[in-house]
Every structure is written in C-alpha cells, then in structure tokens.
Amino acid sequence: xxxxxxxxxxxKPQKLDNLKKMKMIKEVESFIENSxxxxxxxxHFELRAGRVxxxxxxxxxxxxxxxSQFIIPxxxxxYAEFKYARITIFPIECTLDWQRHNDQWMTVxxxxxxxxxxxxxxxxxxxx
Numbered sequence: 001x002x003x004x005x006x007x008x009x010x011x012k013p014q015k016l017d018n019l020k021k022m023k024m025i026k027e028v029e030s031f032i033e034n035s036x037x038x039x040x041x042x043x044h045f046e047l048r049a050g051r052v053x054x055x056x057x058x059x060x061x062x063x064x065x066x067x068s069q070f071i072i073p074x075x076x077x078x079y080a081e082f083k084y085a086r087i088t089i090f091p092i093e094c095t096l097d098w099q100r101h102n103d104q105w106m107t108v109x110x111x112x113x114x115x116x117x118x119x120x121x122x123x124x125x126x127x128x
Contacts (some may be wrong), residue, residue: 013050054084
C-alpha cells in the first residue's frame with residue numbers, strides 16, 4: 001500500500017529581528033577585517049531578507065578607451081560591482097552560495113554561520 005508523504009520544498013530563510021541583525025553585521029565586519037583575503041576581495045556586504053550578500057569591485061578591461069560602452073555604469077570610471085557570495089540563514093543551518101554566470105545561485109557549503117565565513121575565506125576554487 002502506498003503512503004502519501006509530504007516533502008517540504010524550498011525552505012524559506014529565517015526572519016531576523018533587529019538584535020540578531022546587528023549581531024550578525026558586527027560578526028561579519030569583524031571577520032572581514034581580520035581576514036587578509038576577504039578584506040581585499042569584498043567591497044561591502046548587505047543583510048537582506050535572511051541573507052547576507054557580499055559584493056566585490058572588478059576592474060573592467062578597456063575602461064580608459066573612450067569608444068568603449070559598458071552595460072552597467074562603472075564605479076569611479078573603472079570598476080564594476082559583482083556579487084561575490086551569499087550566506088542564506090535558515091533556522092537549523094546556513095548555506096554558502098556562489099553565483100554562476102547565468103545568475104543562478106549554487107550551494108557550495110552548509111554549516112553554521114561562522115563555518116560558512118571560514119569556508120569562504122579558506123577555499124580558493126570558488127572565492128578568489
């Protein structure tokens with residue numbers, strides 16, 4: 001006899017109160033300051049809807065050519081801002097995600113919030 005079982009689909013990120021948001025922001029700022037790699041790579045980060053988005057500046061080829069046109073406006077006339085990574089906060093664990101060339105997110109690591117930050121700092125194959 002076949003039993004029907006509910007399978008929970010895509011879980012939603014955890015809703016954070018202001019106290020938890022402030023705690024996470026301080027933890028991320030402290031971690032980035034103490035990391036040699038991340039302090040050079042990450043320009044800024046944002047905490048939105050249960051996710052922490054990390055951004056980096058990338059110098060664009062041909063920025064000094066007057067005839068070149070760019071799809072997105074350049075920052076300081078030379079840099080474009082791209083998403084570096086994101087950490088999604090769930091009630092049980094967190095996931096560290098990397099954005100592919102087609103704007104889809106791919107989960108690279110699952111663990112605690114601190115473990116996700118450490119993985120992003122240590123692994124060079126995904127985060128350079």
